Structure formats: C-alpha cells, structure tokens
Amino acid sequence: MSKILLVEDDEIMPKIVARILPTSEYELDHVSNGKEAFEKLESTNYGYDLIITDIMMPYANGFEILSRVKSQPRPIPVIIVSNAGNEDMIMEGFKLGADDFLKKPIIPAELLIRVKRLLMKNK
Amino acid sequence: MFDIPTPAFLDPVFSTFREAPLAIRLAMIFIIIAISITLLAYFSILRSRFRGHQRKKRLDYLLPKIDNLIIDEILANPEVAAGTPADRIQLNLDGFQELPLHKKWARQATTNRIIHFRRNVRGNAGQLLRSLYIQLELSKDTMKQMKSSKWARKVRALTEFIDMDIPVADVTILPLTNSRNRELRAAARHAYIKLSKNEPFKFFDVVTDPLLMWDQVELFRIITTTEDISIPNFARWITYSSNKSVVSFCLKLIVHYNQLPAVPAVIKLLDTKDHYLRADAINCLGKLRVPDVEDRLVSMFTSQPLQCQIEILKAIGRISSGRQVDFLKQEFLHSTNFDLRKAAAKSLVKNDWVASQVLQELLDTADRESLLILKHCMNPLIKY
Numbered sequence: 001m002s003k004i005l006l007v008e009d010d011e012i013m014p015k016i017v018a019r020i021l022p023t024s025e026y027e028l029d030h031v032s033n034g035k036e037a038f039e040k041l042e043s044t045n046y047g048y049d050l051i052i053t054d055i056m057m058p059y060a061n062g063f064e065i066l067s068r069v070k071s072q073p074r075p076i077p078v079i080i081v082s083n084a085g086n087e088d089m090i091m092e093g094f095k096l097g098a099d100d101f102l103k104k105p106i107i108p109a110e111l112l113i114r115v116k117r118l119l120m121k122n123k
Numbered sequence: 124m125f126d127i128p129t130p131a132f133l134d135p136v137f138s139t140f141r142e143a144p145l146a147i148r149l150a151m152i153f154i155i156i157a158i159s160i161t162l163l164a165y166f167s168i169l170r171s172r173f174r175g176h177q178r179k180k181r182l183d184y185l186l187p188k189i190d191n192l193i194i195d196e197i198l199a200n201p202e203v204a205a206g207t208p209a210d211r212i213q214l215n216l217d218g219f220q221e222l223p224l225h226k227k228w229a230r231q232a233t234t235n236r237i238i239h240f241r242r243n244v245r246g247n248a249g250q251l252l253r254s255l256y257i258q259l260e261l262s263k264d265t266m267k268q269m270k271s272s273k274w275a276r277k278v279r280a281l282t283e284f285i286d287m288d289i290p291v292a293d294v295t296i297l298p299l300t301n302s303r304n305r306e307l308r309a310a311a312r313h314a315y316i317k318l319s320k321n322e323p324f325k326f327f328d329v330v331t332d333p334l335l336m337w338d339q340v341e342l343f344r345i346i347t348t349t350e351d352i353s354i355p356n357f358a359r360w361i362t363y364s365s366n367k368s369v370v371s372f373c374l375k376l377i378v379h380y381n382q383l384p385a386v387p388a389v390i391k392l393l394d395t396k397d398h399y400l401r402a403d404a405i406n407c408l409g410k411l412r413v414p415d416v417e418d419r420l421v422s423m424f425t426s427q428p429l430q431c432q433i434e435i436l437k438a439i440g441r442i443s444s445g446r447q448v449d450f451l452k453q454e455f456l457h458s459t460n461f462d463l464r465k466a467a468a469k470s471l472v473k474n475d476w477v478a479s480q481v482l483q484e485l486l487d488t489a490d491r492e493s494l495l496i497l498k499h500c501m502n503p504l505i506k507y
Contacts, residue, residue, distance in 0.1 A: 010243065011239075012190070012236075012239050012240055012243055013243050015190055015194060016194070016198060016240070016243055016244060019194050019198045019199060020198070083242075085348060104242065104243055105241065105242055105243050105244050105245035105249060106243065106244060106245065107244070107245055107246035107248075108198060108203075108244055108246070108248055109204070109246070110246075
C-alpha cells in the first residue's frame, strides 16, 4: 500500500482526493498547511511514497515543502495541485523539482492516473 | 397639556429632574441617551453573534451531509468513472430531498457547496455538479437575487452564474455593465465575457464611462484567462469607438493577441489629436514590431510631445530593424532631456546586432553622464 501525504488548506479538496484514491491501494494522510507538513514529514522520517501539495498555503508554501523534500537523500515524488495559472509559478515548481503539475479544477481520473504513473516510476 | 401618566416609583426621579438647574437637566438627558445607545449597541452585537452561532451550528450539521451526498452522487457515480457524458446520467436526488431545502439558508449553503466542489473538479464531474444545481432548482434563487435592488446580491448572483456556467440573457447583464457601482460593473463585465457565447465583447459598444485603469487590469485578466471565447479583431473598436479608454484598452489586447491584421487601424490612430492615445498607438506598433512604420515615426518625431517621442524611441528599439541607428545616436548625443537620452540608449542597445560598433565608439568617447546611461542600459539585469 502506498503512503501519500496531501498538503492542502482547502476544506473540500481532501474529501475529493480521498474519494479518488481508493483506500485499498493508498493510505492518505492530510495536513492543512506547510508547518504541519514539515512536522508530519519529520515525525515519519520522510516515510511517504508521494506528496500532493497546493502552492499557496499558510505558514510555509508548496515551494518550501518541495525544496525541503527534494534536498533529502531519498527525494519523494511531488505533484503540485494548484489553481495558480501563472506560467512563472509553474516553471518555478518544475525548477525546484516537482514531478508533475495539475491545475485546479482537476479531472478526478487524471489525478488518479498521474498518481499511479509516478508511483510506478519510482518503485 | 402634555400630562403623560408615569408610574409612581418614577415620581422622585421626575421631581429631581424638574427641580434641577438647566445644565444638570441637559447632562441627565445626555446620560440617558448615551446609556440607551450603548445598551442598544450591545444588544445588537449580542443578537448578531447569537445568530452567527446558530448559523454555524446549523451549517456544522448540514455541510457534512451535503458533502457526502455530492461525493456519493457525483464523484463516486460509476457512470462518471465509466466516461458516460454528463447529460446522459440520471441523478438520484432522493438524498437531497431529505435536506431542508425548503429553507433559504439551506438552499444557499447547498449552492455554495456545489460551487466549491466545482472549483476543485471539472470534466464530467464538473458538468454533473452543474446538472445537480439546475435539477435542485437552485438557479431560481440566483435569478431572484439578480432582481434584488441591492448591488451586493446582484454581484453574488452573477458570480454564481459564472461559476455554474449558466447562460443569462444579454438584456439582463448588458445594462449592469454600465452600472455606477464599481463592483457591480466589474462583475457584470466579467459575467458578460464569460457567459455570452456569441459576442462577449459587445459591451465595448455600449460602455459610456471611461474604463478605469483598475477596470482594465481586471478585464485584461478575465479576457486572457477565459477559455473558449472567440477573440474578435479589436481594430473594430479602434476605428469606431468614441470612448478613448476602450480604444486604449483594445490596443493592449491587440498587442497581447499579436493581431497583425489590426495594424492599418492602429497606424490611422497616429493622426489622432489626443497625444495620450497617439502614444498608446506608437507603443502598440512597437510591440507588434511593424518595420514599415519606422520611417513614419522618425519623420513625425520632432513635432511630437515628450510622451510620444519617448514611445517612438522605444518602438524603434523594439522593432530593431537596424535602419535607424544614426537617428538613435543623434538623439542620444544631442537631446537635452534625460528620459529621451535613456530611451535612445536603450534602443541602441536593442539594435546592437548592427550598432555594436556605434555603441563601442560612444562608450569610448562618452562623458560621465552618458557613460552612466549607456552602462545602465547595457546591464541585462536592469529592465527599465
């Protein structure tokens, strides 16, 4: 079973993601800001197979999470899910090492496929 | 004559009041009024907090139910996963009928929740959310809000229509695009561009007031980020609109969409008497990089006000044909205005593919100020 950390301050999105990713295949943890994400990552010793993160969040944004995760000896794949349509922001995400980018609103099946693809690639 | 009966226990109060000097009487009246207003204010705060608490309690109970129903009926719908088009999926509304939808606040909460979901998912699921909104007849409430006399309600209704992609008749929205209320005007223009499938820019024809700079920024964002709108040739408004702000805004859109067929209309605008508009037209031609217009710009340079002269120099730099290096060098060396010298230097740098020798010569012979300008313009890290 793959462990996924969802970093998202929106109230609805975690419910949607939880519904899209079947519980039989994925164990989903949710935190609602960057600070909680860091705490969760530290406490689990970065023990996640995938991180799905928003960009704009309180305390620490998605880019900070991304750069911290990618500086680890075993970098965790990261998917950015954001409504930021600004090309510069997307490029910044990829420069920092994001593995994929999905713009909100998302297509549920697309998220599932991209999660599966990334997990397969990193197995 | 004004003998109002008063309770007996208040008699000493009234007799004290009657016997007191005028200043004390006035002070007593003032104190009574102040206490009454303070009590009223406290009561009103208490009332609104109590109502907020009640509302929160009701929503805390209702929202998880709505979320579960939407997730079960829309996101977990096997037909959505199978890729069946949304218009062929029959929604089961039994669960929603159990919600207290006969109450206005519950209908509004459901609408808000559907919109929130739609901002997070699209595709078949997004279409199905729209279908749910229509089948629950929530759009009727939104239509009622459109008829409200309060502008804030109209703005909310317009936003809901945009989020749910519900078409609204032009006759309903078009008058609002000229509203005196800034918020309503912006929302109506936004809605018109998003919802009018045939002529999303028709309101350019009817706009009477100037488009303020902030309105232009908002409109630009809306137009350039809205998907599936047909972009017209903006030369139409350049040629016919009597609203100068619309013409100026259309010039910016022409640049954004690189509308080269609009160039003849923009060139005609060089003859306008309004020098602000003329400067915008020159700016547009420069950004479109129209080389044929360079000679015309150079020939009109001396008769132009400063703003247009700066734009001409910048345009020559942007076009970068290499044919006007001598003109730029002359302006850099002999102009007395700092801004003109800076614009000329910047344009020379942009023409460096033919002007490298001239630039080197200028660097070797320049005085202190000229050298400073040149080095500033040659620094790739400095944009302006």
